[in-house]
Amino acid sequence: GESVGLHLPTLSVQEGDNSIINCAYSNSASDYFIWYKQESGKGPQFIIDIRSNMDKRQGQRVTVLLNKTVKHLSLQIAATQPGDSAVYFCAESRSGNTPLVFGKGTRLSVIA
Amino acid sequence: DAGVIQSPRHEVTEMGQEVTLRCKPISGHDYLFWYRQTMMRGLELLIYFNNNVPIDDSGMPEDRFSAKMPNASFSTLKIQPSEPRDSAVYFCASSFGQTNQPQHFGDGTRLSIL
Numbered sequence: 001g002e003s004v005g006l007h008l009p010t011l012s013v014q015e016g017d018n019s020i021i022n023c024a025y026s027n028s029a030s031d032y033f034i035w036y037k038q039e040s041g042k043g044p045q046f047i048i049d050i051r052s053n054m055d056k057r058q059g060q061r062v063t064v065l066l067n068k069t070v071k072h073l074s075l076q077i078a079a080t081q082p083g084d085s086a087v088y089f090c091a092e093s094r095s096g097n098t099p100l101v102f103g104k105g106t107r108l109s110v111i112a
Numbered sequence: 113d114a115g116v117i118q119s120p121r122h123e124v125t126e127m128g129q130e131v132t133l134r135c136k137p138i139s140g141h142d143y144l145f146w147y148r149q150t151m152m153r154g155l156e157l158l159i160y161f162n163n164n165v166p167i168d169d170s171g172m173p174e175d176r177f178s179a180k181m182p183n184a185s186f187s188t189l190k191i192q193p194s195e196p197r198d199s200a201v202y203f204c205a206s207s208f209g210q211t212n213q214p215q216h217f218g219d220g221t222r223l224s225i226l
Contacts, residue, residue: 032212043116043203043217044155089155093212099145099168100215102155 008087010107019077021106023090028071032093034100035064035075039086047075047088077108085110114138116218118204124224130192133221136185137206145215146179146189147203155203161187194225 013019025033031052036044050057050064050073057064063076073090087107091100117136125131137144145160159169164181172179176195181187191198201222205215 034214036217041219043205043219046214046216049214098212099157099160100212101157104154 008105008107010109012109012111013080015080015082015110015112017080019075019080019084019108021075021077021088021108023073023075023103023106025071025073025090025092025103027092027094028068030092030094033064033066033073034091034093035062036089036091036102037084037086038089038105044089080108080110082110082112084108116204116206116216118202118218118221120221121219122222122224124226125194126226127195128193130190131194131198131223131225133189133202133204133223135187135189135204135218137187137204138208138216139185141206141208141216142184143207143209143213143215144181144187145205145207146187147205148200149203149220150200158189196225199223199225
């Protein structure tokens, strides 16, 4: 029979618009957060990270926002391009020198 | 600089056969991680090493899975005997310093067990 896979949330964005990808985390002890981009046939690629002593961090065309009060993380991509089409993962690290725990991912589809 | 290098990129074999996946981490990185990615379960951490020593192997699914890191520049993940449910993409990643640092991933080995 047909296997049932993960149903990834999908975000469709027009080329040139801004994209916002959201992620919720559950552990208030998490103190390090990271976003990855995974293109088809490739491994996850590091985009940007943020530590819990910050609320915002900016990179090239990307901004990560951290709201510790509601345990929410977002990735904003400015002027989205077709090359941004990929699956985006957030990951968190819980304090105590533990490794990253990955979310299920969001598929970003850019419409040209 | 070379990133994390995995081999082979693709492996197709029959069930019952031994499978060995290989990884060369980024030079100077002291943490190495093995992950498995499937549609059903997403990205799962199998095991990780610090300075060539296994730290946590609680994610290794069964005794059929084993991992070694004989030196700082090489690690293997072995499945013996392999089963169809082991079919997945296996990733190796490495990082420098504490575990709450960016991990850098290889492009994975796509494993198909017939």
